[in-house]
Amino acid sequence: MNALTRPARLVEAIGRGVLDTVRAAGRLALFALAGLSHLLRPPFYWRNFVSAFGEFAFFSLPVVALTAVFSGMVIALQSFTGFSRFNAQSAVADIVVLSVVRELGPVLAGLMVAGRVGAAMAAEIGTMRVTDQIDALGTLSTNPMKYLVTPRLLAGALALPLLVVVADILGVLGGFVVSVVKLGFAPEAYVMNTLAFVQPMDVIVGLAKAAVFGFLIALMGCYNGYNSKGGAEGVGGSTTASVVAASILILCFDYVLTEMFFSR
Amino acid sequence: MSAALPKIRIRGLCKSFGEKRVLDGIDLDVEAGTSTVVIGGSGSGKSVLLRCILGLIQPDAGTIEIDGVDVLRQPRREQERQREKIGMLFQNAALFDSLLVWENVAFGLLARSGRGGPRIRRSDARERAGEVLAQVGLDPSVGDLAPSELSGGMQKRVGLARAIAARPEILFFDEPTTGLDPIMGAVIDGLIVECVRGLGSTAIAITHDMPSARRIGDRAAMLYRGQLVWQGPAASLLDSGNAMVDQFTHGRREGPIGMELRR
Structure with missing residues (x-):
């Protein structure tokens, strides 16, 4: 009897897990659609948008800049070590610019911002939820989705590409400094190589990725915060969940977008 | 005819969360320009009642009329318009x-x-x-x-x-004196009464602070296990003649209200 019921229980558990996942994905999709639908219906809360935009673009600049510079420097070092085995050191500039613009710029900026802004967003909205502030909005003729979520989703999608432009420039600069100062590359040749190799499409797709990542960070921060329950512990849990979920989604969508635009 | 119409009329209001029935057929009339205090123990459904009227929680059954209009059967925009008549003081502000x-x-x-x-x-x-x-x-x-x-x-x-x-034409107060010292509690109650009278508003307050209930309310109702077990003048809260209300208002351990233990 037990031997028969055990596999059945396992199937039941797997089935329940799948259903829960599908249900959660559906709830998230509906939440995103509700947030976006308010873009088309006035009023739009510009103050909240500007504040969220500042959090994304301006206050995240130092951490993203540092990450980009050091990533560019490390890629230069590592690719030089690898390519020198095949006498292909001249490809260092190409590798640096390609990896920074296509991948590391958007992905690292996204991960950093998910940890900084996504977490703060979830904590702020989560605290508003458990202290009745979101209910209070509803009693003051204000739709909480329109007030809290829509401006943040738009700010995330618009601000991260700007941040990634800076990250791209600084990442390439980091690679340039290491290549010229430490590895002995000629500055003019390095710059010429970089400019010759990078295509407008590389930059455009990198920025498109950044827009998607920014939207996902804001979405996960808002969704987890909005659905917080159970006081301080619940807010802590939703903050963690927002960072973890945003980071995983960034990496998944990075693959999907790369596959869409760059696979041949 | 319209003079007899209560500002808020609730009939057969029910709300469950999973297996737990929090509101079980609530009938309540609140006359225009009066204050009604709803008392009851923690978890008796007082806040859920207010949140249903505010539209923050969707009830499972029943009607909520404001000025004779059943807000639950109205289009969303009309519901929002009706609820713009309501101002709310939350428990923690x-x-x-x-x-x-x-x-x-x-x-x-x-x-x-x-x-x-x-x-x-x-x-x-x-x-x-x-x-x-x-x-x-x-x-x-x-x-x-x-x-x-x-x-x-x-x-x-x-x-x-x-x-x-x-x-607002209607004011709700959720535990207005919780967490305040008795003097500050009396000050807040005084302000509530002044504001309600000054505006000519209709008010519903929920509380388990008896002095506060008697100061704020014209009428009172007691909620127990999702049902209104008593309604009467707030002035008679301490000698209502109802065993449950008497036990609650006097804070007696013995009586018909048993301490609910979570199983």
Whole structure:
């Protein structure tokens, strides 16, 4: 009897897990659609948008800049070590610019911002939820989705590409400094190589990725915060969940977008 | 005919969360210009009742009429319009941390500006917020502080100012004196009575603070296990003749109300 019921229980558990996942994905999709639908219906809360935009673009600049510079420097070092085995050191500039613009710029900026802004967003909205502030909005003729979520989703999608432009420039600069100062590359040749190799499409797709990542960070921060329950512990849990979920989604969508635009 | 119409009429209101039936066929009339206090133990469904009327929780069954209009059967926009008549003081004041005190107080005015309400500039809203703060006994300069800089009593006053700023026809108070010392509790109750009378509003307050219930209410009702087990004048709360109400209002351990243990 037990031997028969055990596999059945396992199937039941797997089935329940799948259903829960599908249900959660559906709830998230509906939440995103509700947030976006308010873009088309006035009023739009510009103050909240500007504040969220500042959090994304301006206050995240130092951490993203540092990450980009050091990533560019490390890629230069590592690719030089690898390519020198095949006498292909001249490809260092190409590798640096390609990896920074296509991948590391958007992905690292996204991960950093998910940890900084996504977490703060979830904590702020989560605290508003458990202290009745979101209910209070509803009693003051204000739709909480329109007030809290829509401006943040738009700010995330618009601000991260700007941040990634800076990250791209600084990442390439980091690679340039290491290549010229430490590895002995000629500055003019390095710059010429970089400019010759990078295509407008590389930059455009990198920025498109950044827009998607920014939207996902804001979405996960808002969704987890909005659905917080159970006081301080619940807010802590939703903050963690927002960072973890945003980071995983960034990496998944990075693959999907790369596959869409760059696979041949 | 219309004179007999209650401002708020609730019939057969039910709400369950999973297996737990929190509201079980509530019938309640609140006459215009009166204050009704709903008392009951923790978890008896008082807050759920208010939240159903406010539209924050969707009830499973029943009707909620405001001025004779069943808000639950109205289109969403009409429901929102009906509920704009309501101002609410939350238990912990629920002030918006990210805004200054005056912005909290003027929030509803600015939100309705040009959308059903009169168009109002921020400078005028600031001025109106100062007036309302004065009405609840606070200096208008408090408007420039952040909510985190205020004491619990001051936060409650600001919450009250926010609730009355748009001169609502209906006011709800959720545990208005919880967490306050008895003197501050009496001050808040006094302000509530003044504001309700001054505006001519209809009020519902939920509380388990008996002195507060008697100060605020004209009428009282007791909620127990999702049902209103007694309704009568607030003045008779301490000698209602109902065994449950008497046990509750006198805080007796023995009586028909058993301590519910979670199984």
